[in-house]
Amino acid sequence: MASLPAVPPDPAAARLAGTLPPWNPDLDDTLIVRAIREETPDVKTFVLAPEKPCTFAYAPGQFLTLDLDIDGESVNRCYTIASTPTRPHTISITVKRVPGGPVSNFLHDRISVGSILRAVGPMGEFSCFIEGRPSPAPSYLFLSGGSGITPLMSMARTFHDLAEPRDIVFVHAARSPVDIIFRDELELMARNQPGNFRFAPICEADSLREPWHGLRGRLNLGLLNHIAPDFREREVFVCGPAPFMAAVREMLKGAGFDMSRHHEESFDFATLAENAPEVAAEVVSAEALAAVQEAVAPPVTTYTVEFVRQKRSIDCRSDMFVLDAARRAGVRLPSSCSKGLCGTCKSKLVSGTVDMKHGGGIRQREIDAGMALLCCSKPTSNLVVDR
Incomplete structure (x- = not known):
């Protein structure tokens, strides 16, 4: 009797069959784009799943680092996870197109369903969940601007799925109604959780085909008092463009808020990654740091660092990070977190050795x-770097 042909395994059935192993990017960093959703005219969500069925585990608010090949160039970029770990079979990032940004435009224009991406993570400490459990705060205020909504959306989705009885006020600042990311879902979450979840979008202007009749302008203390008069009693989480976060920080300080209950994303992944060479403040910081080091540190060895592709050589002291020395010398290098987390500055050492203490951004x-x-990384010899 002839045997029947083998039936290939069904990935969807495997995901529903029971316990699956956790995703381990050290063993397999390949993710397949399963779906792409247009959130606003310039924002897309990319839903990712591993090639072999497994599950994702992360704290809401953490991020992934994508390892992309763009026209033969290896580029690393961080994107906060927008999905919720309560739905562990896929993971999603939501990306705003940055005018002239090489990575966001690559994702928007050249990535389609079925494309393969490589990623490392999840990583990061910006979360209201500690070791898988919500922090003990009874009430929260989420303040987001633009695409900074993603980590807060992950937190809100998680609370919603877990039916946690937490009092959450979610304020989102957008240019216009059409630019409100996740608007329909946030309104649905508010309907599903009456009394526990309030969504308060603020728009600066009308959309072309939709006049805005809600809260208008930019977030200020008057609007905040109107939306959440009890904000001083809440745990506050903030994410958005750097100027937005700085304005919120000063507003809360001026209102007498206890800043020990203020949490903000420590860096704006997309903006810093796309525009890192132009962030002058970082250069100033590097120079200030170097000046302090030169004033108080004992004599140390100075090494030469050669950047092959840029045809530049700089001096770097053995007590300085290579990136700081490069910035001080005016050498432009991709970077984002400056904490060894994101992997954006990952570079090939053609020769030489370094003392590297990273935070998980490299395998x-x-x-x-x-x-x-x-x-x-601090040099322990002369270096030749493929940059």
Whole structure:
């Protein structure tokens, strides 16, 4: 009797069959784009799943680092996870197109369903969940601007799925009604959780085909008092463009808010990554740091660092990070977090050795292959870097 042909496994059935292993990017960093959703005219969500069925585990608010090949160039970029770990079979990032930004435009224009991306993570400490459990705060105020909504959306989705009885006020600042990311879902969440979840969008202007009749202008203390008069009693989480976060910080300080209950995303992934070379403040910080080091540190060894592709050589002291020395010398290098987390500054060492203390933004096999994160690497010899 002839045997029947083998039936290939059904990935969807495997995901529903029971316990699956956790996703381990050290073993397999391949993610397949399963769906792409247009959130606003310039914002898309990319839903990702591993090639082999497994599950994602992360704290709401953490981020992924994508390892992209763009026209033969290896580029790393961080994107906050917008999905919720309560739905562990896929993971999603929501990306705003940045005019002239090489990575966001690559994702928007050249990535389609079925495309393969590589990623590392999840990583990051910006979360109201600690070791898988919500923090003990009874009430929260989420303040987001533009695409900074993503980590707060992950937190809100998680609370919603868990039916946690937490009092959450979610304020989102957008240019116009058409630019409100996740608007329909947030309004649905508010309907599903009457008394526990309030959504308060603020728009600066009308959309072309939709006049705005809600809260208008930019977030200020008057609007905040109107939306959440009890904001001083809440745990506050903030994410958005750097000027937005700075304005919120000063507003809360001026209102006498206890800043120990203020939490903000420590860096704006997309903006810093797309525009890192132009962030002058970071250069000033590097120079200030170097001045302090020169004033108080004992004499140390100075090494030469050669950047092959830029045809530049700089001096770097053994007590300085290579990235800081490069910025001080005016050498432009991709970077984002400057904490060894995101992987944006990952570079190939053609020769030489470094003392690197990273925060998870590089895998051991990459270190073994001669890669290093320049933001957290101090030279221990002369270096030649493929940058």
